[in-house]
Amino acid sequence: MLEKLAALKQSFDADLAEARSGQQLSLLRDRYLGRKGGRLTLLMKGLKSVAVADRKEVGRSLNQFKARIETAMETARQRIESESIRQESARVTLDLTLPGKRRALGHLHPLTRVRRDIEEIFYSIGYSVADGPEIETTYYNFEALNIPQDHPARDQGDTFYLSESLLLRTHTSPVQIRTMERMRPPLRIICPGTVYRRDTPDATHSPVFQQVEGLAVDEHLTFRDFKGTMEYFLKAFYSEGTRVRFRPSYFGFTEPSAEVDISCTFCSGDGCRVCKRTGWIEVLGAGMVDPEVFRHVGIDSERYTGFAFGVGIERFAMIKYGVDNIQHFYQNDLRFLRQF
Numbered sequence: 221m222l223e224k225l226a227a228l229k230q231s232f233d234a235d236l237a238e239a240r241s242g243q244q245l246s247l248l249r250d251r252y253l254g255r256k257g258g259r260l261t262l263l264m265k266g267l268k269s270v271a272v273a274d275r276k277e278v279g280r281s282l283n284q285f286k287a288r289i290e291t292a293m294e295t296a297r298q299r300i301e302s303e304s305i306r307q308e309s310a311r312v313t314l315d316l317t318l319p320g321k322r323r324a325l326g327h328l329h330p331l332t333r334v335r336r337d338i339e340e341i342f343y344s345i346g347y348s349v350a351d352g353p354e355i356e357t358t359y360y361n362f363e364a365l366n367i368p369q370d371h372p373a374r375d376q377g378d379t380f381y382l383s384e385s386l387l388l389r390t391h392t393s394p395v396q397i398r399t400m401e402r403m404r405p406p407l408r409i410i411c412p413g414t415v416y417r418r419d420t421p422d423a424t425h426s427p428v429f430q431q432v433e434g435l436a437v438d439e440h441l442t443f444r445d446f447k448g449t450m451e452y453f454l455k456a457f458y459s460e461g462t463r464v465r466f467r468p469s470y471f472g473f474t475e476p477s478a479e480v481d482i483s484c485t486f487c488s489g490d491g492c493r494v495c496k497r498t499g500w501i502e503v504l505g506a507g508m509v510d511p512e513v514f515r516h517v518g519i520d521s522e523r524y525t526g527f528a529f530g531v532g533i534e535r536f537a538m539i540k541y542g543v544d545n546i547q548h549f550y551q552n553d554l555r556f557l558r559q560f
């Protein structure tokens with residue numbers, strides 16, 4: 221029996237040395253350890269016929285051999301595996317020292333950033349966002365806002381009319397009306413959106429641009445609330461050191477109306493080319509809601525007051541980032557966009 225075992229060991233070592241693949245290894249396992257015809261298995265079955273005195277020792281030798289087969293197979297399996305990896309990587313010539321490929325990451329368009337910055341500032345003081353259609357009726361775009369029939373803004377030459385009574389909204393102010401029709405005060409909303417005017421494109425004009433409208437309506441709102449809100453907003457958007465001034469102006473939907481200026485962000489108010497030596501830059505139009513507007517939406521102007529304002533997003537972006545031509549925002553030239 222021990223002789224047969226010695227012979228088996230030899231042939232196993234020889235067979236193992238030949239094995240080149242995982243498949244050959246499992247054939248090998250079958251040949252020696254297979255449940256039915258495995259050569260070692262057969263030897264083990266013969267153990268019964270070994271003399272009782274020797275059985276223990278022979279049994280141990282058989283078991284040791286079995287364990288050796290297992291470890292030898294495992295080692296061979298690992299050897300075959302790493303060999304095949306080595307061959308594979310020799311086939312694919314790969315220079316691991318080469319730098320990787322960088323993918324360009326996109327980022328927000330400057331106009332999107334400015335719009336979101338403005339939204340964040342107003343969210344932080346309790347405003348929410350309202351929305352309205354870009355195709356408007358003359359009623360919402362003009363009439364309800366107390367813009368008279370003969371006002372130049374209504375001119376065919378300034379407005380894209382789709383029909384007698386439909387147009388592309390020329391400002392976001394009609395959202396004021398739509399919101400007040402739907403909701404009762406107290407109200408604090410902003411409305412960002414696209415607006416359209418028949419302007420010839422140049423450095424400061426575009427026939428399509430964006431505005432943010434703001435509206436607050438409540439009992440006891442005064443011109444001081446209006447001024448405080450504008451100052452808070454403009455300092456938060458531009459910088460804490462920004463100074464704000466209010467000039468009388470005219471809009472049909474506000475009374476009194478104001479044009480709001482900030483100290484020039486380029487020269488801090490000393491006077492430069494951008495602010496035309498005045499030290500001030502006009503940034504928005506605003507005012508106290510005209511009672512005539514409240515009348516159109518059925519809000520009692522004896523009880524409620526309000527203020528409204530209109531911001532040009534492109535204008536804010538140009539001032540904040542020092543962009544001297546509005547057209548840059550629409551041309552999608554990466555050399556421009558990558559700077560933000």
Ligand code: DAH
Pocket residue numbers: 390391392393433434471473474504505506507527528529530531
């Ligand atoms: N709608 C005006 C425009 O497009 C901007 C504006 C001015 C909006 C005064 C307002 C306001 O809400 O009170 O020129």
